[in-house]
Amino acid sequence: MMRAIRLRTLALVWVAIAMVTSALCTAxxxxxxxxxxxxxxxxxxxxxxxxxxxxxxxxxxxxxTIRPVSEPDAVLAESGKFERISNTPHPAYVTxxxxxGTESGLRLGAVSDVLRYPVADIEADKVPSASAQLAALTRLFATYCSDPVLFARYGDGPWQRIDGSVVWGCDAAPHDLRLIAVLLALIAVGALVTHIGNTTQAFDTFAQAFSNRRFGGPDSYEATGPRELRDIVASLNAFLEAERTQLANRAAVLSSVSHDLGTPATRLRLRTALIQDETLRKKxxxxxxxMTGIIESALTYTRTEMNAEAPRKLSLNALVETIVxxxxxxxEPVSLTPQKDVVVQGGRSLFISRPGQSVVAAGRQIIINGRPIALERAxxxxxxxALKYGRSARLELETDARTATIIIEDDGSETSAEDIDALIAPFERGENTSYINGHGLGLSIVATIAALHGGSLSFENGRTGLRARITVLRG
Incomplete structure (x- = not known):
């Protein structure tokens, strides 16, 4: 297996490649x-x-090469009909x-099959001499990469044909490598950006996979990419293994204690039944x-932390209806409030200034990816x-595209939403619970189960009593 390269080494390599590419493109x-x-x-x-x-x-x-033109061509040139001279390009664009700039003057006619040359700048005051003007014209020929035929008459001399394609024609022009330099620079930048994107994507992919662990995940992770990422993954795998071992040992100890206490607890019950004093016997x-309830509650809480149940697709409607x-x-005074239609707000577009709306029917099934046994327990x-402290329980379901919420409202609980947040911690109980059976782990188990499903447990003051809300992610 090829050894992964460190990010520092990759950075130095890419900096060197960028410098070499930059120098090459510049050259x-x-x-x-x-x-x-x-x-x-x-x-x-x-x-x-x-x-x-x-x-x-x-x-x-x-x-x-400069050579005189024939008599008929000279007549045509004198009358300015250069496009009709023999052996000129077609189509013919005449300049x-x-x-x-001299006493005799110089008359010129250029015939090209590409364009008429912009000679306005040549006749400007900044090019005063005739020789400089002709030099500017031939430079213009080379600039536009054309192969014109030039006809000239100096003073009263004859019309002559000048062929300079070897000097200012397209074939004489050097290959323009600037486009190649730009393409090379773009390829280097594209390769660098792609490699950076692939490297960061490796971190993002692992982070996403690890963040989804609340829905269940493998015992260990594998990652491709730089050596730093692989070291992080190896460290997390070792941590997960140690955590699994610790939780398994804790559950094993509690399970053993619960099992070992079963026999003496049974003997205690048998011996207690022989006590004649009814008050003492009931105590x-x-x-x-x-004592046995505390052990069983602690064992349930530990098993919940171990995240042992595998998640699967399930209908939250069916689960809640079955429980009710x-x-x-x-x-028992437990009821389920019928679902209401949900109005989903749409987004704006280029053609609609106001956001649209759609309605999700109330009878639609709420499908989530969760653990049915854990959710049922919560x-x-x-x-x-709600039955202990509020005499009745009313359930209601709310949903959107991302989450689903189970609402349980009681009827006149003495505990407010502001006070109950402190009761979520393990073994915490309210002041009004001294006469009610319990061990202070119920809300802790519910909060842990909600967190395993990517959600949370919260409380609010409802219309008639205290309202608990379990929110879970649907996907």
Whole structure:
């Protein structure tokens, strides 16, 4: 198995790659710019030497040919009909320029199959001499990567055809590598961003998997990515193993104690039954029941913490209806309020300024991913508390796209919502419970079960009494 690389090493590698890529792209860019500037300068120098060749008849710039045109073509050129001269490009776009920087003047006609050249800047005062104007024109030829045919007449001399494609034509232009440099830089940036995204995604994926552990998870986790992430996963796996071992040992001890106390508790009950004093006998039986009840409650709380039950898809409606029916079968004052239609607010769009609404029918099943036995225990604990302290229990279901809530409201409990939050801790009981059986673990078990389902336990003052709310995530 390939050993994972540390983030520090990856960062140094990518910094080095970025620096090398940046230097390479910069070098390619400047080299391409330099080659292009040299090409334009050569075209400009060719224009200067061409002007001197037309004026003096001397040798022109290497690669440029100057030859007189035929008599019919000269007549056409004199009348400005350059597009009709033989061997000119088609379609023909004609650019006519008259340079007056000398006594004799220079008349020019350029025929291109691509465009008419923008010569307005060439005739400006910033280019005063005729030679500089011709040099600017040939530079313009090279700038637009075209292959024009140039016709020129200096003073009273003959019309001549000038072919300089070797100098200012498209084939003479250097390859523009600047686009390649940009593409190379984009590829490097894309690769760096992708790698950063993959690295952070590995952390996000593990964090999401671990945060969903409240719904059940594997005994250990595996992760791909940098070495730091794998070290974190290994440490968490060791922690989970130690936690499982600790909880299992605690449950084993409590279970053993509960089992071992069964025999002496039975003997105590038998011996207590022989006591003639009825008052003393009832007190002893109550103490024995309280002792065994505490052990069983502690064992239930520990098993709940162990998160042993596997979650599955279930109908919350059916679960609550079954629990309510069981209580009603033994004539307990427990009822279920029918569900109400739920109005879901929609979002805005480009075409609708006001948010839309949709209605979820009341009879719709509420499907959640949960632990049915644990949820049943939590609901029955709250119902039992409502019956003990409030004489009756009314249940109601609320839901939205993300959560589901079971509401249990009693009838006139003496404890307020502000006081009961302190009673959620283990073995905490209210001041009015001294005459009611209990061990102070019921609400702790309910809160733990709610947390295992990604939710919470809360209390509020209802219309007739205290209202408990168990909220769980649906997915």
């Amino acid at each position: 390619v860019w400047f080299q391409a710019s330099k080659s292009w500037a040299t090409h334009l300068a050569n075209a400009q120098n060719a224009g200067l030497m061409t002007y001197e060749a037309l004026r003096t008849g001397q040798t022109t710039y290497p690669g440029i 006519v320029l008259s340079l007056q 002893l039986e109550s103490d024995i029941d309280s 029916s069981d209580y009603q079968d033994v004539s 609901i029955t604990n709250l119902i039992d508390n």
